[in-house]
Amino acid sequence: MPLSKFFCNNTNGVAAKRERRKEARPGELLDAALDLFVEKGFAATRVEEVAALAGVSKGTLFLYFQSKEELFKAVVRENISGRFKEWNEEFASFEGSSGEMLAYCMNVWWERVGATKASGITKLLVSEAKNFPDIAAFYQKEVIQPGQALIRRILQRGMDRGEFRAMDLDYAVYSVVAPMIFLILAKHSMGVCVSDSVALDPKQYIASQVNTILHGLSMPPDQAAQGKEKV
Amino acid sequence: MPLSKFFCNNTNGVAAKRERRKEARPGELLDAALDLFVEKGFAATRVEEVAALAGVSKGTLFLYFQSKEELFKAVVRENISGRFKEWNEEFASFEGSSGEMLAYCMNVWWERVGATKASGITKLLVSEAKNFPDIAAFYQKEVIQPGQALIRRILQRGMDRGEFRAMDLDYAVYSVVAPMIFLILAKHSMGVCVSDSVALDPKQYIASQVNTILHGLSMPPDQAAQGKEKV
Amino acid sequence: MPLSKFFCNNTNGVAAKRERRKEARPGELLDAALDLFVEKGFAATRVEEVAALAGVSKGTLFLYFQSKEELFKAVVRENISGRFKEWNEEFASFEGSSGEMLAYCMNVWWERVGATKASGITKLLVSEAKNFPDIAAFYQKEVIQPGQALIRRILQRGMDRGEFRAMDLDYAVYSVVAPMIFLILAKHSMGVCVSDSVALDPKQYIASQVNTILHGLSMPPDQAAQGKEKV
Amino acid sequence: MPLSKFFCNNTNGVAAKRERRKEARPGELLDAALDLFVEKGFAATRVEEVAALAGVSKGTLFLYFQSKEELFKAVVRENISGRFKEWNEEFASFEGSSGEMLAYCMNVWWERVGATKASGITKLLVSEAKNFPDIAAFYQKEVIQPGQALIRRILQRGMDRGEFRAMDLDYAVYSVVAPMIFLILAKHSMGVCVSDSVALDPKQYIASQVNTILHGLSMPPDQAAQGKEKV
DNA sequence: GATGAATGAGGATTCATTCAT
DNA sequence: CATGAATGAATCCTCATTCAT
Structure with a gap:
């Protein structure tokens, strides 16, 4: 603009x-x-x-x-991006697995929001929400809800297509949201959240988070036996 | 005294x-x-x-x-708990799978820290870290690093026992940390992070997060075929 | 400017x-x-x-x-006058006896410093020296020492010209300084030093002091005999 | 007491x-x-x-x-000494010249007042007179006036005996008072009044002042000619 | 419009004074 | 009597806001 x-x-x-x-x-x-x-x-x-x-x-x-x-x-x-409509359209035509879609979504979010100054708004609101309840509510309505709606749509698509397990979306959505919010706060808080903030590479962080979100940390059942032998 | x-x-x-x-x-x-x-x-x-x-x-x-x-x-x-030694001992004698251990750890943390007033310290430091760099560094050293070390130990145990996949601990640790920090901030920030904070039940939230962290959102490979048919 | x-x-x-x-x-x-x-x-x-x-x-x-x-x-x-250089020059070309010079010096000092608001600085520093040691030292260096040097020069001139007796300048200087400082303090201290401060005319005070400083209170030796007879 | x-x-x-x-x-x-x-x-x-x-x-x-x-x-x-009566009596029976009497008086004053903590009262009142006018007036009446009366009596004695020149006592008294007050303030003001306060020996200072007060700084008329030749 | 000098309400901090123990 | 914890009026200083230029 x-x-x-x-x-x-x-x-x-x-x-x-x-x-x-x-x-x-x-x-x-x-x-x-x-x-x-x-x-x-x-x-x-x-x-x-x-x-x-x-x-x-x-x-x-x-x-x-x-x-x-x-x-x-x-x-x-x-600094409140009303880009969700745009993104919704972008994702509506997305071709590929829902896992890829989720990964793409998180990376795009990082590039267009997380990595920019606009991400500071989140930290700002976390800090000042109690002092500016109306602004907090406004942000909630304009950013949080559309953002979560977008993520829910992706998760729903995954379930619909048999790629994701059945899940309670009200909670599952935070498996995607929490890592993103956390990344922003880590970036803006002098390493209060991380052990060594300078060493935290956003791209690798996101890749790691996507991997966990999609597949979990547990050894896949079909490899469990072999895995055990290896170690 | x-x-x-x-x-x-x-x-x-x-x-x-x-x-x-x-x-x-x-x-x-x-x-x-x-x-x-x-x-x-x-x-x-x-x-x-x-x-x-x-x-x-x-x-x-x-x-x-x-x-x-x-x-x-x-x-x-x-409000900085030096309880990590105590917890380390508690976990050292833990019997059960590493997944159970992780779940137990997160629930215990919630009960003893997250749900108490002490959790406000985290929010406070996220907000004021830049204004109190020495205090932020102190917190980092006394809380963040021991906390992450504890989690790393659990993840390492899981890998050693063949329960968890091979992973880069430097990043994997945040799959556990991020949801916990997020929960605290959600609690203290008037729902700036969540769509409806009053409705967010911590116990269910943690259960959901543990599930994702351990197993991911994706359909397990061995059920993928059936899953697709069902839907 | x-x-x-x-x-x-x-x-x-x-x-x-x-x-x-x-x-x-x-x-x-x-x-x-x-x-x-x-x-x-x-x-x-x-x-x-x-x-x-x-x-x-x-x-x-x-x-x-x-x-x-x-x-x-x-x-x-x-309020610290750096006028000593100027005065030194003024006095360097002074023609007349050293006694006249001393009288002139004290009168000039009264007109240009003692009678002005700047004289309050002396009282102020006497009162607050212990609370502002650095300022006291500064004043000592910028005012007291140059001032006393000026007076020493006059006394030295008097000795050199055979007008003044031999004297230890380190102490004699206070015969001139003390009456001036006293006058300032009397002026600024509600008559704590004098029996009736309103009645103390500075010009007469200085004239009286100059007279004592130059000639002393004792009857001059050559008039002593007559003096005794008179009374 | x-x-x-x-x-x-x-x-x-x-x-x-x-x-x-x-x-x-x-x-x-x-x-x-x-x-x-x-x-x-x-x-x-x-x-x-x-x-x-x-x-x-x-x-x-x-x-x-x-x-x-x-x-x-x-x-x-x-700390206000009402010792003037006592001193008056002491001086009433004084035998010796009025010059000796003055010297004795100033030395005694130094030993019994100037050198003691009580001398601080003078500095205190110079500093605080304006804030405590009633106390200042009290001090004026109890100390200053009796003190000056004592000195006037000595000077008067000198004039009566033909030892001192005719003088206006209202002003001449300060030739004695000023050096004493000055000595006290120099002692209590970190050298704001003197060029090197540590080096100022009270006894020598008083001796010097007495000498000036009695005889002045000028070369005595009968030695003036010789003095000039010498130099 | 742009400036920055001036304002004064507001907040941190001190310290004489009180009073329960 | 002696104490020292508690008080709150008094004071220094800050900073959002105004307004003459």
């Missing part, structure tokens, strides 16, 4: 740079705010820092956002 | 009540602080609130903790 | 008033702080009082000085 | 030590308070420090003094 700005809005090209800057202001502020809110939390972030990081003065921030709290809400809204 | 008071020290009953209170104060304050820090975050919690929740005045808090930050650190230290 | 504003910078008159205020603020605050610190001492002065006396709000003070202690240090620094 | 305690009050000698301690409490507190008030000023001294230095608890201090301010007043009162 920021890209569209560059191609559509500048009708004359004269004084474009200044115009563009001016129009870009709110976006730069939101970017700066996201970074700082994620890093330090809402309360511990000063609006002056946000303004400074965005390269404007404190007063300018209040030209675009009525208050620090409104800034917070705007940050969340701005 | 507080208990000793009741049995040993009070030979005469003089100054008992006040004394007893004095010993109880720090604990009451730490309890109150844990609650509020978890609920609102460090910065958004006022020391006066903590004091009020503990039933004392603002000044009293500073009798026991030099500053708000020291209070925070004390809260973390106080 | 503030003057330059009036002649050079204001080509258009925009933002003049506010700008000018900003440059004046620190000085106004330092003035107010000097008054109150001298009157009540550092600890007993509230920053809010200082701000109020300077006609600004509490917060504004902290825009210019990081803390109350920094304000104190700035007050001392601001 | 504290000495009298040891000889007079203990009527039985049994449990004397405890009794004595108890009776000594207020005195110990006043001593401690004097030390700390002089060192740090009234406001910057905490009552808890005073109590600790006196070896009692905070609460005990308030058993003897209604408030910190009352403690301050008691400190001043306790």
Whole structure:
């Protein structure tokens, strides 16, 4: 969406740079705010820092956002991807096993969300949900539920096609969600969740998780005998 | 140690009540602080609130903790269980399959940590790690690493006994850790992570996760053919 | 530099008033702080009082000085005259007896320092030296030592020219210093040092001191006989 | 006066030590308070420090003094010597020149007041006079005026006997007072008044001052010619 | 629009004073 | 009497917000 700005809005090209800057202001502020809110939390972030990081003065921030709290809400809204429709369509035409579909889904999610700054929103909301219940509810409705619906659809497809075992979707969905949320939090929390955060390669992590989710850690029954002999 | 008071020290009953209170104060304050820090975050919690929740005045808090930050650190230290040694011993003598062991481990963890207030520490540190890097490192060393070591031992046992497949423990460990951390965060974050947090039953959640971790979601190979026919 | 504003910078008159205020603020605050610190001492002065006396709000003070202690240090620094070089030159070309020189020196000192607000710094440092050892040392080095050096030079000149008796300068210097310091403290201490402070005329006081310093209280030897007869 | 305690009050000698301690409490507190008030000023001294230095608890201090301010007043009162009557008598019978009398007076003052802790009271009052006007007035009346009267009497004696020149006593008195006050302040102010406070020997300082006061710094007229030739 | 000086309510912290033991 | 735990008014300082330029 920021890209569209560059191609559509500048009708004359004269004084474009200044115009563009001016129009870009709110976006730069939101970017700066996201970074700082994620890093330090809402309360511990000063609006002056946000303004400074965005390269404007404190007063300018209040030209675009009525208050620090409104800034917070705007940050969340701005970074909530409504890409689920798009993804639903993408997956609707997916050809291949449901296991492949799940793997593809998790990798795509990582590339388009998890690896980007937008992932900080999740950490932010985990931290501040109690202080901003309406925003938390909004996020729940706009992100969590569509996201889980998408995953349920994949799991359901697997069951329908005889690829997945029968399962209670209300709980099974978390076998997919938990690893993804965990990855984001590990990324944003200085290794509070992992033993050595720098060494955690997201791609390998996801591959490992997909493998476990699909096949479990147990030795497959048909190899159990051989497996035992080997060791 | 507080208990000793009741049995040993009070030979005469003089100054008992006040004394007893004095010993109880720090604990009451730490309890109150844990609650509020978890609920609102460090910065958004006022020391006066903590004091009020503990039933004392603002000044009293500073009798026991030099500053708000020291209070925070004390809260973390106080709630960090060094129970891993005890658990290691418990698990060392475990008889039964490694799958059962894993299930037992996760359930025990839930009962003794996840379901208690101490679990809030995890959420707290995820939120404040960047603001308290030394405390985060301390937690990492005292909790995360021993915890993961315990899980690795279980997984290693499973591989040694031919019950689990060969796996890269550096990543496989997160198949166990992620669901547990996720459960805590779901519990403390107003359903930012789940579609309907009130409906999430921890016991069922853990059972579901254990099942996935052990066996995966895929249809077992030997039933795959039948499975397909059925549906 | 503030003057330059009036002649050079204001080509258009925009933002003049506010700008000018900003440059004046620190000085106004330092003035107010000097008054109150001298009157009540550092600890007993509230920053809010200082701000109020300077006609600004509490917060504004902290825009210019990081803390109350920094304000104190700035007050001392601001009021420390580095005028000794200038005076040295002035006195280098002095023509007249060394006695006249001493009298001139003390009178000039009174007019340019003793009678001004800057004299309060001396009282302030006498009161707070133990609480601000570094500032006390700074004052000692910047004011006391150059000041005493100046006086030593005068006394040395008197000895060299045969006008003054041989003397141990290390102690003789205090015959000049003590009366000046005393005058300042008398002025700033509600007559704790004098029997009736309002009645103490500085000019007469200095004249009297100069007379004693130069000639002593004793009857001159050559008049002693007559003196005795007279009375 | 504290000495009298040891000889007079203990009527039985049994449990004397405890009794004595108890009776000594207020005195110990006043001593401690004097030390700390002089060192740090009234406001910057905490009552808890005073109590600790006196070896009692905070609460005990308030058993003897209604408030910190009352403690301050008691400190001043306790240390104000009413020894002027005694001294007046001593000096009334003084035989010798008035110059010797002045020298004797200043030396005696140093030994009995200047060199003792009681001298801190002067520094204390210079610092706090504005905050305790009634105490300052009390001190003025009880100490300053009798002290100056004593000095005036000596100077008057000198004039009467033809030893001292005619002088305006209202100002001449400060030629004696200023050096004494200065000595006290130099002693209590970390060398803010002197170039190297450790090197200032009180006895030499007083000798030097007496010499100047009596004879001045100028070359005596009868030696002036020779003096000039010498150099 | 943009700025940044000014504001003042709000929060952490101190410390004189009280009072139950 | 002596103690020291508890109190809360007082004070320093921060920072979101306003507004003159």
